[in-house]
Amino acid sequence: MVCKEQKTATERRMARIWATIRDIPQGSVASYGQIAEIAGIPRGARQVGYALRHLPRGSDVPWFRVIQASGKIAFPRDSRAFREQAKRLRREDVAILDGRIDMKKYRWQPDLDELLWKPSAAWDED
């Protein structure tokens, strides 16, 4: 019946993660753990990976701006995904030396505004 589209906790969690990733500005990157924290999910780095793994096709979420805290791309060097991600990052002038990105230089540093703005909850509307 009509009572079908009820968002599960998981769906809302993924929505928050995707929304956070959408805020990463072009030319910068963020680690899985960083996204998790901003999204209000401490120690939820793996959940971010899960959310990305489940991104609907054609999504506008800039998945390629999410990399490991170590500065490395999460996919194997020889994988298609790795090359695609590296390509997209370089396309926005993010330097990748020997498969690694300088976090000191490209790590996203959200404004206090954004940080205060998001975790306030209330997005679970609906």
Added chain:
DNA sequence: CATATGACGACAA
């Protein structure tokens, strides 16, 4: 309910 898995991360050798 017990294990295994994974687009992670911190840390010890």
Added chain:
DNA sequence: ATTGTCGCCATAT
């Protein structure tokens, strides 16, 4: 700098 372990945590079997 690399590599291996172990901790985390939602899902999948």
